[in-house]
Amino acid sequence: MDIWKGKWMLSAFLGMAVLLGGWLLLDGGLAEAAASGPSKQGAQAPEQEPAEKLALFEKAAEDLYRDMQDGDTQGALQNMVRLTEALEGLSFKGLTSVEGIHALAESIMDVRETISSVEISRDDWASSSARLRLAVNSLAHQDHPLWLQYYKVMADDLEKMGRGRSEGSPVLVREAFLSLKNHYSMIRPAAVIRRDPSEINRFDSWMSYADRLSQDKVWDEQSVNKAVRQGDRLLKALFGRKVEEPVFLPITGYGGPWYWGLLIGGWIVLALAYTGLRKYRADQTVTPVRAGKDRVDSYRF
Numbered sequence: 001m002d003i004w005k006g007k008w009m010l011s012a013f014l015g016m017a018v019l020l021g022g023w024l025l026l027d028g029g030l031a032e033a034a035a036s037g038p039s040k041q042g043a044q045a046p047e048q049e050p051a052e053k054l055a056l057f058e059k060a061a062e063d064l065y066r067d068m069q070d071g072d073t074q075g076a077l078q079n080m081v082r083l084t085e086a087l088e089g090l091s092f093k094g095l096t097s098v099e100g101i102h103a104l105a106e107s108i109m110d111v112r113e114t115i116s117s118v119e120i121s122r123d124d125w126a127s128s129s130a131r132l133r134l135a136v137n138s139l140a141h142q143d144h145p146l147w148l149q150y151y152k153v154m155a156d157d158l159e160k161m162g163r164g165r166s167e168g169s170p171v172l173v174r175e176a177f178l179s180l181k182n183h184y185s186m187i188r189p190a191a192v193i194r195r196d197p198s199e200i201n202r203f204d205s206w207m208s209y210a211d212r213l214s215q216d217k218v219w220d221e222q223s224v225n226k227a228v229r230q231g232d233r234l235l236k237a238l239f240g241r242k243v244e245e246p247v248f249l250p251i252t253g254y255g256g257p258w259y260w261g262l263l264i265g266g267w268i269v270l271a272l273a274y275t276g277l278r279k280y281r282a283d284q285t286v287t288p289v290r291a292g293k294d295r296v297d298s299y300r301f
Contacts, residue, residue, distance in 0.1 A: 050091055054140050055084040061136035064111070068129035071122060076115050083108070095139055099200070100193035104139065107132040107189045131186055138190035143258050149188035151239040154183050162216075165224045170214070173224060177214045181207065191238060203234050 060083040067075035087108070093099050107128075115120075127229045138145040157180035164172030184207060192200055210227050213220070236242065 035167070052091050053086065054095075057083070057090050058136050058140045060086050061133055065129045065133040068111070068115075068125045071120070071125065073115075073120070076125075080112060080115060096193045097197070099197050100139070103189040104135050107135045127186065131189060133192060134187055135189040139194045142194070145190060145194065147187040148239055150183055150187045151235070151241065154180055154235055155232075157183065158228060158235060161210075161231075162228045165221055165228060168219070168221065170219050175215045177210055181211065195238065199238055203238050206231055206234050230232035 060079055064076060064079035064083055067079055096104070111128045111132050112123050117124075134145070134147045138147055157176050160176035161173050161180070164170070164174075164176055184203075188200075206227075210231060213223055213227055
């Protein structure tokens with residue numbers, strides 16, 4: 001799925017938002033009515049906590065992912081209904097931004113279209129379900145979402161682009177970029193849910209530039225080199241990695257390498273001094289024996 005949707009996707013998302021808002025208003029009215037009547041409150045089932053609703057939503061997405069990976073059409077249809085029902089009772093307040101809700105809605109609609117397609121494509125089923133699973137997981141787990149594991153894969157794609165540049169191979173650069181593009185499309189909804197829109201826009205712009213650059217008929221090695229270096233910085237920023245990581249520790253305080261070098265060198269000097277002292281003492285114990293023999297021999301003359 002391309003990362004840029006048409007206007008009909010936005011209209012569908014707005015329709016879903018309107019339905020969700022109406023449901024929340026209805027749910028709030030029911031809650032107030034229950035609070036005003038103590039006798040009715042005991043008859044109603046207790047409302048689920050937001051964490052429980054989010055857990056049900058994630059469980060439905062996990063089951064949908066499993067069925068679509070296995071090609072289970074019936075199971076996928078049933079879990080798609082479960083996912084939609086879990087979405088209706090879910091509040092996104094404090095979970096993500098408007099852009100994140102939009103990205104999640106796009107992923108859900110993409111899976112729904114894939115399931116309802118006349119011709120079943122195993123590749124589309126696998127990719128769309130994995131994309132939705134990563135997005136839901138990013139929504140449910142703020143600290144350690146699964147999509148962060150894609151850093152090594154995408155960093156390898158960039159490294160291959162750099163290798164193609166050094167070897168003067170436009171074909172290798174293009175192949176590496178297409179692999180990077182495929183991996184980015186997989187994690188983009190999950191990244192939009194968690195990252196600032198400015199970071200997403202910067203990486204999207206770089207992807208467009210690198211896409212155009214990798215297709216140029218005139219080979220521009222210098223531009224490709226700059227693009228790869230810029231892409232490495234943007235990728236680290238997208239995944240929350242340090243852009244500039246020092247190779248050595250600063251030489252200040254006890255954390256510097258000079259401290260450890262002097263400490264290790266001091267131990268070596270002490271070890272050598274101790275060995276020399278033992279050898280000196282051993283020589284002293286042998287010397288008097290030779291002196292005694294010389295005195296005995298002197299009496300013979």
